[in-house]
Amino acid sequence: AQSVTQLDSQVPVFEEAPVELRCNYSSSVSVYLFWYVQYPNQGLQLLLKYLSGSTLVKGINGFEAEFNKSQTSFHLRKPSVHISDTAEYFCAVKETSGSRLTFGEGTQLTVNP
Amino acid sequence: DAMVIQNPRYQVTQFGKPVTLSCSQTLNHNVMYWYQQKSSQAPKLLFHYYDKDFNNEADTPDNFQSRRPNTSFCFLDIRSPGLGDAAMYLCATSRVAGLLYEAFFGQGTRLTVV
Numbered sequence: 166a167q168s169v170t171q172l173d174s175q176v177p178v179f180e181e182a183p184v185e186l187r188c189n190y191s192s193s194v195s196v197y198l199f200w201y202v203q204y205p206n207q208g209l210q211l212l213l214k215y216l217s218g219s220t221l222v223k224g225i226n227g228f229e230a231e232f233n234k235s236q237t238s239f240h241l242r243k244p245s246v247h248i249s250d251t252a253e254y255f256c257a258v259k260e261t262s263g264s265r266l267t268f269g270e271g272t273q274l275t276v277n278p
Numbered sequence: 279d280a281m282v283i284q285n286p287r288y289q290v291t292q293f294g295k296p297v298t299l300s301c302s303q304t305l306n307h308n309v310m311y312w313y314q315q316k317s318s319q320a321p322k323l324l325f326h327y328y329d330k331d332f333n334n335e336a337d338t339p340d341n342f343q344s345r346r347p348n349t350s351f352c353f354l355d356i357r358s359p360g361l362g363d364a365a366m367y368l369c370a371t372s373r374v375a376g377l378l379y380e381a382f383f384g385q386g387t388r389l390t391v392v
Contacts, residue, residue, distance in 0.1 A: 197379050199380055199381075201383075206366075206386070206388070207385060207386070208282075208284075208368055208370075208383035208384050208385045208386050209321070209368070209370075209381075209383040210383070211380045211381075211382075214379070214380050216379060255320060255321070257381075259379060264309045264326060264328045264333070264372070264374050265323065265326065265333070266311065266323065266326075266370070266372070266381050267323065268313075268320045268321050268323075269320060270319070270320045271318075271319070271320050273318075
């Protein structure tokens, strides 16, 4: 069975500072990895995904993530955050052979002026 | 342009009164998911359909049922809602083929039980 652990439940940062949101996964088989963002009372929106190939993936809104197979991690980064990046961020995993999509507990990113 | 549509956005139901939430998609995706999300928590997978195959999560209460009459529509039935079932319910779709594996989410239905 697959699982996802997001290591920080809350991350407060100042505007224009860099940020990293950490995600580790567990699976006995190969997986696809995703980061989603959720604004209050909204559904989830895909930020980026790792399917195969280059381990550094770029997404929308200036976010990027790096897949590290040996450390089973998929950390999300942004070099300079904006107030508008304040939201809940979810890491998710899906086994390549299956259809079940599992989410981590989420990280609340709060960007302060 | 909405691709995954959930109706209604807000639903108030009485304790113990059956309620149905609906989801439709225009993407022709073969997988449809239902998630329950309580305040400040991760979305919890209740069940999903892979084409017509129903996949129930082991810890999903029997009180929750689902129907998928065709590719475009999927319903979540809560037979006897309790106060603990108040949550945001998210529908999502994905396609298990090609290079498109991510899930597309609807806006959610916020269920209140009174």
